[in-house]
Amino acid sequence: MSDVALTSLVIDSRKLNRLRMDGPALKVTMRERSPVLFPLRRLCRIHILGTPENGMAALLFCAEQQVPVAFFDFNGRLRCRLHPAAGASALVDHWFEHVEFDPQINQLYEDWVLHQGLYAMSQLGINTGACQSRRQLLYEALRGVCRRQLGKEQLKAALEWLDGLARFHLDHLIESFGFSQQRGRQKLLEDMVPLLELRLLYALATTLQKHAVFTVTPQSMTTFYQRQADGIEFASRRMLTQLVARLEAVV
Secondary structure, eight states, X not given: OOTTTTXXXXXXXXXEEEEEEETTEEEEEETTSOOEEEEGGGOSEEEEESOOSSOHHHHHHHHHTTOOEEEEOTTSOEEEEEOOOOOOOHHHHTHHHHHHHOHHHXXXXXXXXXXXXXXXXXXXXXXXXXXXXXXXXXXXXXXXXXXXXXXXXXXXXXXXXXXXXXXXXXXXXXXXXTOOOHHHHHHHHHHHHHHHHHHHHHHHHHHHHHOSOOOOOHHHHHHHHHHHHHXXXXXXXXXXXXXXXXXXXXX
């Protein structure tokens, strides 16, 4: 389990003995270890590695109590997540049909995507060149820094974890804004995740330059992501708030 379990809990199903609710807390018993209680009010998310043989009822309860639960494979690929039934706004939830079929709304959305990309890069000090080429050059430069520190295989594993953790976090935020329609959520994910990954890659490069030793594991990547989570959440909410305001002004 993760060292940052009070906010982001990581459970390796290969080492799990029992998982159940104990009052308002999740009771986790790992093999050859004493049970540990995690109050739900102190959990922001739960990451399950592999497929647990028990505890699904407890995980469902956590999801119903607004603690998102995600299942990852052991390489960091996000497999699926549990989430409660959405109470979405009909106006916002209908947005994708407008974006897909209405030229005016489609242009509004594309302008929003472009603006978010430019803003994300300006926050990292990149202010010249075409947006797409600018983003690609920055991405490759940051990858190069990380590759020199981690090596090719460790970098590949780190990027897989960052992608999975960002998608899980962002999908939950998107849903909280009322985007429950699956196609709309998927489009938002595909457009927003690359921007968030730039921030994460920049933070990873900065971390690696400060620390000579960094080993990519589920625990280390979750700990790293948790340190960036507040910034990622703020940036994501800012983007989504701007999108909702634009859509509600014209839809």
